[in-house]
Amino acid sequence: MINYRSNITPTFCPGCHNFLVYAAMQSAFNALNLKTSDLVINFDIGCVGNMADFFKTYAVHTLHGRSITTAMGEKLANPNLTVCAIGGDGGIYGEGLNHLIAAARANIDITVFVSNNFLYSLTTGQTSPTTPKGARTKSTPLGNVSEPLNIVKVLKSVNSNIFVKSVDAKDIQEVTKNFKEALEFKGFSIVETRQECVAFGKQLKA
Amino acid sequence: MTPNFSTIKIAGPAGSGIKSAGQIFSKILIDHGFNLVDYSEYPSLVRGGHNTYQITFSNEKVFATHFNVDLFFSVYPNHWQSHQSEFTKSTLVFSEEDFSNIKSKATFINLPLKEMADQVGSPLVINTLCLGVATYLYDLDVQKAKDLICEAYQKYCEINLNAFNIAYSYAEKNFSKFQIKIKKPKKIVKMGFNEGNEASGWGFIKGGGSFYAAYPMTPATGILHFLANKQTEFKLTVVHPEDEIAAANMAAGAAFTGARSATGTSGGGFALMNEAVSFCGIAEIGMVYYLVSRPGPATGLPTWTSQGDLLHAIYSGHGEFPKVVLAPGDVDESFELSHTALDLAAQLQTPILVVSDKLIGESSSSTKYFPDIEVKINKGKIVNEIKGDDFKRYAFTKDGISPVSFPGTPGGEFLCNSYEHNEFGFSTEDAVLSEKMFQKRMLKTKTALKICPKANFFGSKKAKKLIIGWGSPKGAILEALKLMDNKEDFAFLQLKTLWPINPEIQTIINAFKETIVIENNGTNQLVTVLKSQFDFNPTTIINKNDGRPFFPEEIIDLLTAKK
Structure with missing residues (x-):
């Protein structure tokens, strides 16, 4: 078993689905026998981005929304590297949506993991691009006016040659399997894990 | 005659x-x-x-x-x-x-x-x-x-x-x-014919540049066109991404993997790149930003010239971190400062900005023949072999510069971090460590002063008056001095490094009783910069801010009128 972990204890909230994502990533990397020195992980800003401190590989904790562009620069400059990006629905679908579409169009050989919990959570629970219409959140106390983004539909219409999946974060076997397939895929791949935010998710059920 | x-x-x-x-x-x-x-x-x-x-x-x-x-x-x-x-x-x-x-x-x-x-x-x-x-x-x-x-x-x-x-x-x-009579040259030397943007491109190639990402924006697009055309011949990766934000962050990603990397744009695009400049500052990513100015604000006068972005360049990026701002004064200097900038990026591991403008970027002139020039490259502190698993990417050092490893090097794994971090790169919010890490980075400004290009001085130290300038007005000033009857009255100091300001600049300026600052902008930005560094009160300030460059005849008139 290759060690991908740093010696820093994860700081996710107790019960956060990102623990599962963290475990699934390590399993997938290990199953593919990826060396820590040939792997670059780009972390967006957000709850899952804080995973940056829990890995010991080559890694970049990028700017909010820019994990995909930073990853693209790395892959284009050194195609021998295995390059992935990880972020939330805020960073990847909100601030960085333009970059996601561009990466899918280019079909660049990087893998993106998205922890979609339907909210901005590190900033304490505002509406995100996947928040259901009408949901009352801290930034939309009168109800969210926008239609939520279905990223699988969107990306499939952008480029049918890419790998795009959305899975339930709780099904760790399915998550690991898809992470592994995405990493193996030659071309652009993205796996969204659907999550419930243990801290602010209650707003969506109200 | x-x-x-x-x-x-x-x-x-x-x-x-x-x-x-x-x-x-x-x-x-x-x-x-x-x-x-x-x-x-x-x-x-x-x-x-x-x-x-x-x-x-x-x-x-x-x-x-x-x-x-x-x-x-x-x-x-x-x-x-x-x-x-x-x-x-x-x-x-x-x-x-x-x-x-x-x-x-x-x-x-x-x-x-x-x-x-x-x-x-x-x-x-x-x-x-x-x-x-x-x-x-x-x-x-x-x-x-x-x-x-x-x-x-x-x-x-x-x-x-x-x-x-x-x-x-x-x-x-x-x-x-x-028929017009003119003295013909006696001998023919091998010369190039280049725009400033092409010269920047040649400097990038000769300086070992390998990755360039840019979104088209007049008058900086020439660099993108030039390098895109040369990508096969010189094995470059040239990318035109979806916006300037992507361009700058891609170039930063490429630099992280060890590429000598750059992006280029004009003022509006550079505004979007500011977050990446800041990112490079804290994450200690050495890369080059070419800023080819045009008059703003906003869309401004897209195809005209201006030196209105000097302060934007110097103060670019939120937060406090070291950076270098260079400014070529002509096409040949665009070549020189372009490869110098790549060296400085590698040596200082921080953003290096090269500021020119439409006048230099899009004006052609006879130049040195760049393809024949060989440039000695400085790669900075790179580690290729690492023992153990406790590599400190952001190690505290005397000059503020820590050895860097690139992906692919076993044992060099580290987190390149946009958050404040410890020596390994892991995030920290510790008060003492945060201050210490900030101070470590700021040490690079001292190092920069030792290795950044020195100013050009033209004329005699004994001249009555000192003209002070930067960037593109260099041409009109030197041409004016060539044509003037009382040229011996004037010396000319051309700053090539606009940030950090070398203390020698103060010494040179203080030796003259009368000083004249000439800038192609509306708010005397160089004056503001110099005033921030030492007691500076220029005798005369000459500005032009209508999108047009200075012409030598105009400079002669202005210098003689102020006599």
């Missing part, structure tokens, strides 16, 4: 080949050994409007195009109208018009362009017809002219040669009394 310089200008609507004619004529002149500087004006549209291209050439070194024109071609009627202030009693103006009643100090000559174009069979050759007449008037080598016309027009060589011949014969028959 035969004059040793001349200025030719061609004007017409966009799409009529004004720039092509100007560039071909420049190449013909360079083939004769002339030194030259070009300048072109064009509106932000593809067809129509009013475009100009002018060349000042000499058997000696030329630093800037002159305002006064000796030979003027209007490829369609009336394109001379707005240029009458540039005419002198020795100016010849050619256009297809009835000039029998014109009153002007210049000489106006009817040139039957339409009739000649009909003879060739295409209205598109009017620019080449002007080349034929100009080649005759300056008594240049016909074969050299023909060779260069063919080289430029390739499969349209024949039709253009036909036009050239017709116009040349017409001029020979009708314009012998208008």
